[in-house]
Amino acid sequence: MALKGKQQSPEHIARRVAARRLTGSYVISPERAQRHSLLMKGRHLSPRTEFKKGQIGVRKGMKFTPEQIQKLSLSHIGKMTGPAHYNWKGGRSKQLHWRIKRNRLRNITGSHSDQEWEALKIRYGFMCLCCKREEPEIKLTEDHIVPISRGGNDFIVNIQPLCRTCNLRKYTKTIRYTFNVTQL
Numbered sequence: 001m002a003l004k005g006k007q008q009s010p011e012h013i014a015r016r017v018a019a020r021r022l023t024g025s026y027v028i029s030p031e032r033a034q035r036h037s038l039l040m041k042g043r044h045l046s047p048r049t050e051f052k053k054g055q056i057g058v059r060k061g062m063k064f065t066p067e068q069i070q071k072l073s074l075s076h077i078g079k080m081t082g083p084a085h086y087n088w089k090g091g092r093s094k095q096l097h098w099r100i101k102r103n104r105l106r107n108i109t110g111s112h113s114d115q116e117w118e119a120l121k122i123r124y125g126f127m128c129l130c131c132k133r134e135e136p137e138i139k140l141t142e143d144h145i146v147p148i149s150r151g152g153n154d155f156i157v158n159i160q161p162l163c164r165t166c167n168l169r170k171y172t173k174t175i176r177y178t179f180n181v182t183q184l
Contacts, residue, residue, distance in 0.1 A: 129177035
């Protein structure tokens, strides 16, 4: 058994070599084994682990030139993209697709689009209705006024923009935060 992370003593290497000689796996002198151990110290034999252990990739941090971008785009011609791709979701975002699928599995009525959610955020000025902080500082989440667990639906009229902290604090309570919206 090899000692991991420590320098192996010559006696240990000699015992290991003697054990391999008895089993007939291969014959190697203790001096050669010691030299091989010193040569291989810190090296990784698998290319996958080599990258994981902190080796920097060849192109890391490099930008593509316009010629390389053009060459890449030409290489994708004829590939399955857009509606021809087997995983095409009708041009909708993946988040919307999974939300619709999750709602269907839970027998939740209603749905809203990403455009409706963006329009709601614009209407309230990208602000959390509870703590009144705005979006560059926080990330707005969709909060159901009447929670789905209490029989609420997923229509846009049941959605209000709250930051994650306020949304988690609200939990399953039915609270409609109001804000005087100025018409733009």
